[in-house]
Amino acid sequence: MSCSPSSSCAGLACCIRHGFQPSVPAWGPTGELPHTGSGERLENTMEAMENAMAQKADLLELDCQLTRDGVVVVSHDKNLYRQSGVNRDVGSLDFEELPLYKEELEVYFSPGHFAHGSDRHMVRLEDVFRRFPWTPMSLEVKEQNEELIRKIAGLVRHYERDEITIWASEKSSVMKKCKAANPEMPTAFTISRGFWVLLLYYLGLLPFISIPERFLISFLPTIINRTYFPFSCSGLNQLAAVVSKWLIMRKSLIQHLEQRGVQVVFWCLNEESDFEVAFRLGATGVITDYPTALRRYLDHHGPPALAS
Secondary structure, eight states: OOSSOOTTOOSOEEEEESSOOSSSSOOOSOEEEEETTTTTSOTTSHHHHHHHHHTTOSEEEEEEEEOTTSOEEEOSOSBSHHHHSOOOBGGGSOGGGOOOOOSEEEOTTSTTOEEEOSOOOOEEHHHHHHHSTTOOEEEEOOSOOHHHHHHHHHHHHHTTOGGGEEEEOSOHHHHHHHHHHOTTSOBBOOHHHHHHHHHHHHHTOGGGSOOOOOEEEEEOGGGBTTTBOOSSSHHHHHHHHHHHHHHHOOHHHHHHHHHTTOEEEEEOOOSHHHHHHHHHHTOSEEEESOHHHHHHHHHHHOSOOOOO
16 A cells, blocks of 8 residues: 555646645545646656646646755656656756756656647756745655755745645655654654555554554555556556455545545546545545646535545
């Protein structure tokens, strides 16, 4: 179970949700968190974010990297080859040396589909904060880069975004450093913490254990072996689909977490049938590469109903 967008989940995420709230009751019911709208514009560009916000996205999910001259940039990959064709790490270049994105990029969760856009520039996290000062964001840190963590924490404090900016990481060791750098920011489950919650749930002990996390950001099991292939072996993917569906797709689990103040978000859903499955389970929000498609779905079907 991955509790944050995995290393293969490229782009920025936008989330459209119902009842979504970073830390305090602030939003009413709707469900959209775009994956930078990376199916409709080039991932992680300001153009993609503008497009997502035009579809009333409620949260932007961003991956952060640090340049050689200490600038925090929004980039899913540490290495720039997939995005730009330049085989260099972000950290080996100054911000002004970063290459442009390719003219088209394949949408990871929609194989065979490509995104295009007029904006091909990587952006600084600070510029995103300035452009969208009131927009909640989830910031994923993939490695134990203490300078990166410290700079993110400082930017969040400087722009007074502590309550609407979420720490996310797959690794508990990284999350520990994130929380130490800025303990005021809400956190998402790491992978190990996600497994721990599942174990407690099936043992019947979850109601008696405190849950400090405010977000569970997980893949939706039904996308495995369709648009998400975590393993190179098809047999392992089929097994993962069956096991994770049995473990995770429990309305009672999701309802319990949400009653405890944990918001449940599924990624990375690009088809209407998956939107339907997620919201029927009671998900707070959905991460997608196609915010326009998700907005159209919500406009046609109305606000998602809570899980019963």
